[in-house]
Amino acid sequence: MQRFPNPLLDGYRNFMNGRYADARDRYRQLAENGQSPHTLVIACSDSRAAPELIFDAGPGELFVIRNVANMVPPYEPDGHFHSTSAALEFAVQVLKVSDIVVMGHGRCGGIRSALDPNAEPLSPGDFIGRWMSLVKPAAEQIQSNDVMTAAERQTALERVSIRNSINNLRSFPDIKALEEAGKIHLHGAWFDISTGELWVMDAETRDFIRPEI
Amino acid sequence: MQRFPNPLLDGYRNFMNGRYADARDRYRQLAENGQSPHTLVIACSDSRAAPELIFDAGPGELFVIRNVANMVPPYEPDGHFHSTSAALEFAVQVLKVSDIVVMGHGRCGGIRSALDPNAEPLSPGDFIGRWMSLVKPAAEQIQSNDVMTAAERQTALERVSIRNSINNLRSFPDIKALEEAGKIHLHGAWFDISTGELWVMDAETRDFIRPEI
Amino acid sequence: MQRFPNPLLDGYRNFMNGRYADARDRYRQLAENGQSPHTLVIACSDSRAAPELIFDAGPGELFVIRNVANMVPPYEPDGHFHSTSAALEFAVQVLKVSDIVVMGHGRCGGIRSALDPNAEPLSPGDFIGRWMSLVKPAAEQIQSNDVMTAAERQTALERVSIRNSINNLRSFPDIKALEEAGKIHLHGAWFDISTGELWVMDAETRDFIRPEI
Amino acid sequence: MQRFPNPLLDGYRNFMNGRYADARDRYRQLAENGQSPHTLVIACSDSRAAPELIFDAGPGELFVIRNVANMVPPYEPDGHFHSTSAALEFAVQVLKVSDIVVMGHGRCGGIRSALDPNAEPLSPGDFIGRWMSLVKPAAEQIQSNDVMTAAERQTALERVSIRNSINNLRSFPDIKALEEAGKIHLHGAWFDISTGELWVMDAETRDFIRPEI
Numbered sequence: 001m002q003r004f005p006n007p008l009l010d011g012y013r014n015f016m017n018g019r020y021a022d023a024r025d026r027y028r029q030l031a032e033n034g035q036s037p038h039t040l041v042i043a044c045s046d047s048r049a050a051p052e053l054i055f056d057a058g059p060g061e062l063f064v065i066r067n068v069a070n071m072v073p074p075y076e077p078d079g080h081f082h083s084t085s086a087a088l089e090f091a092v093q094v095l096k097v098s099d100i101v102v103m104g105h106g107r108c109g110g111i112r113s114a115l116d117p118n119a120e121p122l123s124p125g126d127f128i129g130r131w132m133s134l135v136k137p138a139a140e141q142i143q144s145n146d147v148m149t150a151a152e153r154q155t156a157l158e159r160v161s162i163r164n165s166i167n168n169l170r171s172f173p174d175i176k177a178l179e180e181a182g183k184i185h186l187h188g189a190w191f192d193i194s195t196g197e198l199w200v201m202d203a204e205t206r207d208f209i210r211p212e213i
Numbered sequence: 214m215q216r217f218p219n220p221l222l223d224g225y226r227n228f229m230n231g232r233y234a235d236a237r238d239r240y241r242q243l244a245e246n247g248q249s250p251h252t253l254v255i256a257c258s259d260s261r262a263a264p265e266l267i268f269d270a271g272p273g274e275l276f277v278i279r280n281v282a283n284m285v286p287p288y289e290p291d292g293h294f295h296s297t298s299a300a301l302e303f304a305v306q307v308l309k310v311s312d313i314v315v316m317g318h319g320r321c322g323g324i325r326s327a328l329d330p331n332a333e334p335l336s337p338g339d340f341i342g343r344w345m346s347l348v349k350p351a352a353e354q355i356q357s358n359d360v361m362t363a364a365e366r367q368t369a370l371e372r373v374s375i376r377n378s379i380n381n382l383r384s385f386p387d388i389k390a391l392e393e394a395g396k397i398h399l400h401g402a403w404f405d406i407s408t409g410e411l412w413v414m415d416a417e418t419r420d421f422i423r424p425e426i
Numbered sequence: 427m428q429r430f431p432n433p434l435l436d437g438y439r440n441f442m443n444g445r446y447a448d449a450r451d452r453y454r455q456l457a458e459n460g461q462s463p464h465t466l467v468i469a470c471s472d473s474r475a476a477p478e479l480i481f482d483a484g485p486g487e488l489f490v491i492r493n494v495a496n497m498v499p500p501y502e503p504d505g506h507f508h509s510t511s512a513a514l515e516f517a518v519q520v521l522k523v524s525d526i527v528v529m530g531h532g533r534c535g536g537i538r539s540a541l542d543p544n545a546e547p548l549s550p551g552d553f554i555g556r557w558m559s560l561v562k563p564a565a566e567q568i569q570s571n572d573v574m575t576a577a578e579r580q581t582a583l584e585r586v587s588i589r590n591s592i593n594n595l596r597s598f599p600d601i602k603a604l605e606e607a608g609k610i611h612l613h614g615a616w617f618d619i620s621t622g623e624l625w626v627m628d629a630e631t632r633d634f635i636r637p638e639i
Numbered sequence: 640m641q642r643f644p645n646p647l648l649d650g651y652r653n654f655m656n657g658r659y660a661d662a663r664d665r666y667r668q669l670a671e672n673g674q675s676p677h678t679l680v681i682a683c684s685d686s687r688a689a690p691e692l693i694f695d696a697g698p699g700e701l702f703v704i705r706n707v708a709n710m711v712p713p714y715e716p717d718g719h720f721h722s723t724s725a726a727l728e729f730a731v732q733v734l735k736v737s738d739i740v741v742m743g744h745g746r747c748g749g750i751r752s753a754l755d756p757n758a759e760p761l762s763p764g765d766f767i768g769r770w771m772s773l774v775k776p777a778a779e780q781i782q783s784n785d786v787m788t789a790a791e792r793q794t795a796l797e798r799v800s801i802r803n804s805i806n807n808l809r810s811f812p813d814i815k816a817l818e819e820a821g822k823i824h825l826h827g828a829w830f831d832i833s834t835g836e837l838w839v840m841d842a843e844t845r846d847f848i849r850p851e852i
Binding site for chain 2: 004005007008009011012013014015016018019020024027028030031032034035037038039045046047048050052053054055056057058059060061062063064065066067068071073075076077078079080081082083084085086087088089090091093094095099101106107109110113122123124125126127128130131132134173174185187189192193194195196198200211213
């Protein structure tokens with residue numbers, strides 16, 4: 001019989017003997033009372049950028065959407081399947097989170113591909129190509145800038161894309177209304193995989209700065 | 214100025230003094246060499262079911278998609294934005310993962326809403342309703358069964374939905390081909406939030422059983 | 427001469443040198459004073475699900491009814507021979523047990539046959555067919571569900587059948603009255619032969635959950 | 640919430656740490672391959688006479704019917720629910736056991752009530768009265784014998800009843816045929832709760848004798 005991946009089983013054993021053993025009551029409570037996470041994090045699928053690790057979050061704290069390049073598409077009530085919009089709706093309307101964090105990170109493969117002028121469709125459906133076209137206008141502007149290095153262009157687009165996603169969050173009528181009523185707060189964050197640095201977006205200037213911690 | 218959520222800053226401080234301090238070289242290496250995760254995990258956005266915690270996974274190990282009810286839609290190369298399909302494509306074509314795990318969990322709010330005959334649309338776009346309609350046929354069959362309790366119906370649908378998603382993974386031509394060539398392996402898993410139990414899908418019977426650990 | 431089965435004689439020798447030797451006084455006392463078991467267990471005849479083993483019960487503790495699929499028929503005071511109802515009456519009226527446990531188990535052959543749409547009568551009397559018709563309405567509902575696997579349907583019916591039997595216990599006027607007076611407690615339990623797990627029925631939700639032990 | 644009986648949970652804990660831990664592979668095998676018990680034991684529901692204890696039997700060895708006074712009714716293919724006949728049919732036709740043991744025991748409450756000339760119906764349905772009427776003709780003969788003590792009369796009826804049940808087994812056409820073909824063997828046994836003595840029925844004389852062990 002095809003076996004479940006061993007590294008996952010080994011990890012699960014550690015979980016049961018470690019974190020779960022320590023937090024048995026917390027898990028039971030969360031199961032009985034349901035979740036009430038304070039924050040929705042929209043993060044990248046990248047294996048190096050798990051929000052639970054970076055924010056040292058335990059069970060029940062973060063509701064998490066993960067897709068390529070931690071993007072939010074604009075509001076499109078067209079009857080199609082919208083994975084990210086559905087999760088957004090659930091977090092906002094059902095769980096009533098008070099904070100939404102769009103968290104990007106350095107060396108993001110999705111962003112890199114959006115900046116690659118020679119990128120070929122990966123498949124006839126070209127799901128990645130379509131998905132990354134969400135940042136295409138910004139990518140084209142940045143691509144044409146030849147005084148910045150490739151790495152600088154990438155970091156720049158990673159941050160521009162976070163701001164794009166925050167703009168798109170505001171295209172959802174209910175999020176916009178809740179934000180105006182002061183009931184929900186939108187944040188941007190960017191994580192540097194190499195140095196471990198966390199940068200957060202200043203709400204007014206929309207610059208990324210290192211928070212005091 | 215609107216402040217970045219304090220619980221996240223506190224958690225980040227712990228991360229820097231703990232896990233990052235211990236794994237500084239690993240993070241640096243992952244940044245320089247890029248990620249090469251062995252496994253793609255498609256998990257629920259639920260705050261109680263983070264795969265990194267449950268599989269005690271460190272940076273670089275798991276590429277993770279998270280949406281409501283950890284679902285994979287069928288292959289639809291229609292030019293729309295497909296968050297989940299794009300991430301799938303990236304994991305399979307670019308990162309060439311060897312394993313894909315669809316991981317569901319108990320007490321899933323999305324699944325519960327799919328079983329609720331009186332569920333009202335949450336918004337004009339009804340993103341959740343549309344998204345959960347991916348399991349509608351199965352939900353209707355299970356809903357009509359009144360000898361099982363509500364909780365039993367929910368567990369049943371959580372597992373049926375994992376099998377559905379695995380079927381949908383096979384609707385992607387490249388995944389189907391790679392699986393037939395023995396280059397990619399599809400797995401199902403289900404996590405019990407209350408007891409911490411992990412159940413995995415037997416590849417042949419498609420039943421969920423507790424693995425030896 | 428036809429000999430008594432050797433495995434039983436060997437086992438009896440172990441009993442005399444082991445458990446009986448250790449509990450000689452207990453057996454003598456039980457013989458003199460009569461039994462006063464606290465609990466009636468209605469269990470399956472299955473060779474893998476003996477309640478004395480699973481509950482590590484010594485002599486005098488459990489009054490036990492065992493039939494196929496651990497079922498209780500509804501109250502039928504019709505003057506026929508009722509093996510199970512007679513034993514129930516004895517346990518409740520004569521022994522005055524305080525607890526009744528209906529204990530099912532996984533991979534029950536009787537339940538499997540109830541779910542088999544092609545099952546042929548085993549004999550002209552078709553005793554098994556008749557007996558298993560006690561769960562026929564539930565079996566038909568579950569049979570028609572083709573999104574659950576065969577094993578899932580079986581587990582579901584095993585648990586539904588336990589609830590059915592508990593309902594049938596309440597059709598006995600004296601049991602109903604004693605329960606309402608708080609003098610008798612009805613429980614459901616389900617044993618997983620493969621993993622050794624015991625699940626017990628929550629009295630309110632009627633779900634099966636793993637007890638803390 | 641109404642709690643599952645503590646003595647059972649305590650016993651289950653012992654089971655998991657003891658017998659199950661030692662026989663984990665055996666249980667798993669039995670789950671996967673199904674049961675194939677060599678012997679059907681028809682025993683009394685009495686809490687002091689569990690066949691698994693007396694024959695030191697592990698999981699998978701004995702298929703067990705337990706009712707009051709370990710009786711087999713005559714073959715009655717009348718379309719009613721027959722708990723004992725259904726279990727017999729399952730053991731013989733499906734599991735194809737090679738041996739059937741009717742095991743009585745001393746100080747049996749059911750037999751005592753059958754010998755009590757003043758016994759009142761316990762309920763309008765009088766399930767016990769009806770059930771014990773299976774030995775009524777023999778009971779009346781023995782009752783009228785006033786040179787034997789009460790205890791002697793009881794032991795006598797306990798043994799007569801075992802022979803009755805073996806006769807009734809032979810009223811089932813398939814059991815009769817299998818016995819004549821040498822494919823199934825019928826045995827009687829009687830257990831003395833007080834002394835732990837096991838007596839077995841000599842197949843020819845039908846006397847109860849102590850086997851050499």
